[in-house]
Amino acid sequence: xxxxxxxxxxxxxxxxxxxxxxxxxxxxxxxxxxxxxxxxxxxxxxxxxxxxxxxxxxxxxxxxxxxxxxxxxxxxxxxxxxxxxxxxxxxxxxxxxxxxxxxxxxxxxxxxxxxxxxxxxxxxxxxxxxxxxxxxxxxxxxxxxxxxxxxxxxxxxxxxxxxxxxxxxxxxxxxxxxxxxxxxxxxxxxxxxxxxxxxxxxxxxxxxxxxxxxxxxxxxxxxxxxxxxxxxxxxx
Amino acid sequence: xxxxxxxxxxxxxxxxxxxxxxxxxxxxxxxxxxxxxxxxxxxxxxxxxxxxxxxxxxxxxxxxxxxxxxxxxxxxxxxxxxxxxxxxxxxxxxxxxxxxxxxxxxxxxxxxxxxxxxxxxxxxx
Numbered sequence: 001x002x003x004x005x006x007x008x009x010x011x012x013x014x015x016x017x018x019x020x021x022x023x024x025x026x027x028x029x030x031x032x033x034x035x036x037x038x039x040x041x042x043x044x045x046x047x048x049x050x051x052x053x054x055x056x057x058x059x060x061x062x063x064x065x066x067x068x069x070x071x072x073x074x075x076x077x078x079x080x081x082x083x084x085x086x087x088x089x090x091x092x093x094x095x096x097x098x099x100x101x102x103x104x105x106x107x108x109x110x111x112x113x114x115x116x117x118x119x120x121x122x123x124x125x126x127x128x129x130x131x132x133x134x135x136x137x138x139x140x141x142x143x144x145x146x147x148x149x150x151x152x153x154x155x156x157x158x159x160x161x162x163x164x165x166x167x168x169x170x171x172x173x174x175x176x177x178x179x180x181x182x183x184x185x186x187x188x189x190x191x192x193x194x195x196x197x198x199x200x201x202x203x204x205x206x207x208x209x210x211x212x213x214x215x216x217x218x219x220x221x222x223x224x225x226x227x228x229x230x231x232x233x234x235x236x
Numbered sequence: 237x238x239x240x241x242x243x244x245x246x247x248x249x250x251x252x253x254x255x256x257x258x259x260x261x262x263x264x265x266x267x268x269x270x271x272x273x274x275x276x277x278x279x280x281x282x283x284x285x286x287x288x289x290x291x292x293x294x295x296x297x298x299x300x301x302x303x304x305x306x307x308x309x310x311x312x313x314x315x316x317x318x319x320x321x322x323x324x325x326x327x328x329x330x331x332x333x334x335x336x337x338x339x340x341x342x343x344x345x346x347x348x349x350x351x352x353x354x355x356x357x358x359x360x361x
């Protein structure tokens with residue numbers, strides 16, 4: 001069973017070494033694939049020096065584009081399963097076995113911060129936004145997910161192949177991707193995980209931008225449409 | 237139509253057609269856009285050379301102030317053009333993204349240049 005760790009990284013040269021070291025300690029047999037999303041701080045050198053496979057995008061595509069490339073790489077390189085992992089240290093490598101165990105009876109597993117109370121705290125407006133997303137995702141998919149925007153997710157090969165061309169591109173793509181996977185007939189389940197609190201200011205928390213993308217997401221979900229970035233077929 | 241409006245339309249027509257023809261001759265417009273803009277030039281030319289046309293049509297549509305018709309048509313047309321451009325941009329963005337991913341895959345994994353005696357420069361190709 002070959003497993004890939006997909007790490008989208010944009011200007012994460014500082015945070016990356018610790019994350020890669022943690023992965024090497026916990027899951028030495030997983031192939032680490034860092035997708036350098038147009039970084040200008042030498043992220044690719046840090047990744048390569050740490051022994052990770054580093055794919056370099058020529059310019060910043062956003063996390064959706066970086067992930068899609070990672071999925072495509074994993075699918076074409078014959079990996080059986082893969083999981084996303086944050087470059088900024090939000091995810092905890094000790095939780096990986098629990099996440100992957102979920103794949104035994106599902107095509108896709110979402111690591112949830114909230115499925116039982118494990119002490120992950122979010123601010124008030126963010127909590128409200130997340131509650132609204134939960135409600136909408138439940139309405140649209142008929143399934144209950146407690147952490148719709150979690151970026152700690154694992155996938156079996158069929159999902160990797162699907163996401164290699166269909167992964168949504170826009171910011172906050174994780175919610176769309178979840179809905180898309182359920183709608184496309186994949187078995188998706190949640191497992192409870194512990195995550196580190198995000199260090200203040202690291203995420204792109206500019207409120208206006210966030211609000212804009214939140215509204216966009218609501219429209220996409222309510223319209224029942226999907227804003228995927230279907231890949232025009234380039235010769236393989 | 238008043239003399240002034242007619243004058244405005246005439247001047248606009250001359251300028252627009254001149255610019256379009258110039259761009260087409262220099263080959264800086266793609267064929268599909270050429271057709272679009274030449275049509276605009278043609279419509280403008282007709283409107284300018286048959287001054288009663290706008291008035292007649294405006295009267296038929298019950299528009300009191302005739303230049304309104306002209307502005308209405310112009311705004312409607314610009315709206316269509318803007319929509320068309322949004323469509324083209326979306327398509328282009330998808331293709332550019334796909335190419336960027338393809339490039340990253342073709343370029344292959346970044347080699348570890350600290351292994352063979354230390355890196356110089358920023359290593360970007």
